[in-house]
Each structure stands twice: as structure tokens, then as C-alpha cells.
Amino acid sequence: AQSVTQLGSHVSVSEGALVLLRCNYSSSVPPYLFWYVQYPNQGLQLLLKYTTGATLVKGINGFEAEFKKSETSFHLTKPSAHMSDAAEYFCAVRDSSASKIIFGSGTRLSIRP
Amino acid sequence: EPEVTQTPSHQVTQMGQEVILRCVPISNHLYFYWYRQILGQKVEFLVSFYNNEISEKSEIFDDQFSVERPDGSNFTLKIRSTKLEDSAMYFCASRGGGNYNEQFFGPGTRLTVL
Numbered sequence: 250a251q252s253v254t255q256l257g258s259h260v261s262v263s264e265g266a267l268v269l270l271r272c273n274y275s276s277s278v279p280p281y282l283f284w285y286v287q288y289p290n291q292g293l294q295l296l297l298k299y300t301t302g303a304t305l306v307k308g309i310n311g312f313e314a315e316f317k318k319s320e321t322s323f324h325l326t327k328p329s330a331h332m333s334d335a336a337e338y339f340c341a342v343r344d345s346s347a348s349k350i351i352f353g354s355g356t357r358l359s360i361r362p
Numbered sequence: 363e364p365e366v367t368q369t370p371s372h373q374v375t376q377m378g379q380e381v382i383l384r385c386v387p388i389s390n391h392l393y394f395y396w397y398r399q400i401l402g403q404k405v406e407f408l409v410s411f412y413n414n415e416i417s418e419k420s421e422i423f424d425d426q427f428s429v430e431r432p433d434g435s436n437f438t439l440k441i442r443s444t445k446l447e448d449s450a451m452y453f454c455a456s457r458g459g460g461n462y463n464e465q466f467f468g469p470g471t472r473l474t475v476l
Binding site: 283285291292293294295298339341348349350351352353354355 | 393395397403404405406407410417418420453455464465466467468469470
């Protein structure tokens, strides 16, 4: 069965610093991986996704993630944090049945001025 | 840009009452989902719906829950007799056909059971 582990429930970085949010997955089939962002009191917005092909995936708001099969990882990065990036970030994998999405427990990103 | 909509945005109900949460998926989508997020916890899958029937459901989705697509546009989640622990944010999502298509999420309905 598919699963996702997000390391670090809370990450705090300074404005302008590198953002790195870690995600490891477990999947018995080639995975479809996602990062979603949730701003306070709002719904889930897709940041980026990996299905097949290029392992470095670029998303919205300057975020990108790299699929590393050997490490079963899909870490999210952004070179320079902005105050508006403060939110909850969820890594997710699509179930092999092509049905439900399985979410990680989330990482709350805080940005220090 | 088409989007998934949900109503109401916030529903307050008494324990034991029935509630219906409504969703309007993106019009040409074929797969529909409900997820929930208890405050401070991760998003959990409840049920998926395709071709007018449930295709998969989680252990959370017990006999108190039901889903329906009554008129070809709305997609509803009914909780027959709400419990305190049903208090959560409920998200509807929809997806088009094709293997790579992503799920689009609605803004959610916050359900508060008193």
C-alpha cells in the first residue's frame, strides 16, 4: 500500500532563505506524487505533481520538487522564501488503484522576517 | 478557470442531526471524492464515486455516511446522525478521465457538531 512520510511537522526559515520540505513515499507501483499547499482557513491548492518523465518538477510560486526513486523521496524546495509562503504543505501520493490520494501529515512552514 | 465549489462554507449542527454537504464538481469530470480533515490533522480519504456508484470507501465511511449525485451536477455527502467526532473540514474533489489527471479540490465545508 502507498504511504507518505513528511519529516518535520514545523519548519521555520528566514525570508530569503532556502526552503526544503522533506517527503518520503512508499509505493508498490510507480508513484504519482503531489505537493499541495493550504493557506489558513482555505482549501488545498496543487503546487506541483510528478507522474512520469522529467524527475525535476517545477510548480507554482517558484517551488520545485525532485523525484528520486533510489531514495524514495520527493522533497520540495524553493531557493528564496517569501513571507507569503507561510502555509501548511502536504505531500501526497496517488493510490495504485488510480483512485484516492494519500496525504502526509503536513509540514507547517513559517517565515521569519 | 473552472473550479470545484462547495456549500455551505460552514455548517453548525447539533449532535444526532442529519447534515448534507454539497459540492459542484467541474462539469466534465468523471470521478468524484470526499475527504475530511480534522482540525490539526492530515487530510483523510472518505469515498470515491464513479459512474454513479461508490468505487472505494475508507473505514471512516461507515453506515452513517452516504453520497449521491442527484442531478448530474451536484455531488452530496450526507451524514445521517452526526457525532461530535464528525467535526472537521470536508473537502470535495473531482478528476477528469485519463490516468494522469489530477484531482481538483473545493474550498471545503467546515462542519461543527455541538
